Ligand SMILES: Nc1ncnc2c1ncn2[C@@H]1O[C@H](COP(=O)(O)OP(=O)(O)O)[C@@H](O)[C@H]1O
């Protein structure tokens with residue numbers, strides 16, 4: 001397809017009365033393959049009586065391709081990326097001749113990880129003045145940076161596990177001093193993790209000082225800032241949080257889910273390589289008081305980090321003390337039909353399809369609100 005044909009395709013879309021939802025999938029992160037599976041479920045479950053779907057794949061090189069929804073309909077659990085289909089250019093000028101926004105009403109980014117859920121794509125969509133599902137630039141970026149997120153969460157008076165953070169420059173100059181500080185302040189075992197990553201990539205449980213250097217070296221492959229945390233014996237309890245449809249009201253929180261890894265921790269292997277790597281339980285087997293307490297932390301974390309639309313809030317529940325800790329927020333959590341986020345909502349009375357409709361409606365409502373904001377000084 002050349003540019004004229006692409007224009008024509010986008011123009012045809014404008015003749016339909018349905019809300020045109022561009023499902024963005026793939027993306028340039030290590031979680032590309034997870035996105036293909038999440039997007040396959042989203043495509044299958046979007047309410048086609050209300051929405052017209054425009055699937056757009058981002059290949060691993062970062063090119064955007066307009067895909068054919070009919071061709072994708074027969075795809076299995078994972079969507080293909082048709083790399084020779086028309087390339088989509090996203091101009092920052094919303095009134096440009098080839099404005100991408102002319103063909104769609106709202107973008108649903110169904111992608112995970114850096115460059116996908118860290119505010120980069122969200123910023124591009126802001127520039128193009130297109131409505132999009134989920135957190136804005138700020139919450140997306142903060143949610144991706146585990147260290148900044150923890151600082152804000154701590155500031156809100158919510159519990160976090162003690163940690164030390166180190167940037168590459170300091171590490172290169174003074175690794176021995178860092179190691180000494182970790183030994184003194186946190187002790188072993190500890191967890192070493194890149195600040196901006198996901199899927200447990202670069203995450204290590206470090207048993208003693210001898211193994212610390214190697215873990216840091218590996219973690220620095222993925223980021224220039226590393227978090228070292230006190231390891232706790234934790235149950236992993238998470239909550240699905242959804243923005244309230246009534247603007248300004250507190251966000252809605254699902255029942256808790258629990259992940260019990262069969263490995264030493266919820267590593268990359270247990271997440272993706274071993275199909276028996278973890279047991280998922282919804283609802284989590286926690287007491288009603290713990291459920292309430294966890295939901296309150298999740299709700300406050302969502303608000304503290306200025307999340308919008310959706311987020312999955314992951315907590316640790318200390319097996320020894322019964323104390324909850326905030327671990328991280330995932331602003332675009334896994335969305336396959338068996339993923340925790342949609343499953344936790346299903347268990348809380350919101351079907352997968354209804355959840356998608358609500359997310360699109362929230363995106364459109366925010367866009368309308370933001371369009372009313374003046375960008376210039378208005379004299380009284
Ligand atoms: N401080 C900690 N104590 C105990 N387990 C931890 C700790 N930090 C991380 N883990 C384990 O490592 C996994 C991945 O860490 P996490 O911070 O959630 O990174 P990711 O964004 O890659 O999921 C967690 O699900 C948990 O199993």
Ligand SMILES: [Mg+2]
Nearest residue numbers: 199200314328
């Ligand atoms: Mg995690």
